[in-house]
Amino acid sequence: MYSVKSVIKLLLKLTGGGLVMLLAGCGMGMDDATDYGTHEFSGNGERIYYTGRSQSGAAVTYQGGTMHAQMHNTSCASCHGSERQGQRLYPRFWLVAPALTKSALTEEHDDGHGDHERYDRNSLAVAIRQGLDPAGKALDTAMPRWQINDEDMDDLISFLVTGSH
Structure with missing residues (x-):
């Protein structure tokens, strides 16, 4: 016969393990780069933005970023979202990735991410x-530092500053 204490311990372990698996496997508001597998892209820049891979199929690698980015295929x-408007970051819900629209990048604005030029x-x-x-000020450490060749960059x-979607 199991004691109440051992049953409670087992339930806590199962519940905790289930929560960890749920959080590790969920999107938490972040797009998975693999969701765009059948999408027709207008060019290489758009493909890189949505999938993290160039037209050649090579992955754009990165260092840093959020825990979620490190655990999942990201782009x-x-x-920054499928509409390039930015979104809350998991697991740091208090952080919001800034918009990457043409106006947010190249026009005067207050994006709430520091005082800097266009x-x-x-x-x-x-x-x-x-x-x-x-x-020249460092962006938040949630922003990965991407390793990308000059042509892909x-x-x-070009995709980011043209404003096309």
Whole structure:
């Protein structure tokens, strides 16, 4: 016969394990880069934004980012959203990834993410690769530092600054 104490311990372990599995497997508001597998992309930059892979199929790798990003297949859209409007980040719900629309990047605005100049092509590349805003201040550590070749970077930046979707 099992004691009440041992049954409670077992239930706590099962409940805790189930919660961990639920959190590890759920999207928590983040798009999974694999969700776009059958989507027709207008170009390489759009493909990279949504899937984290170039037209050649090569993955764009990164360092850092949120725990969720490290556990799942991610892309720019995973944090900045399919509409490029930004969204809350898991597991740091108090953080919101900024919008990556043309106006948010290249026009005067207050995005709530620090006082800095507008982005241009060069400062966007620095932000993506090194995690620095146009003023040279470090972006939040939730922003991964992406390792991306020059051609793919040019395509991604062209997608971001044209405002096309």
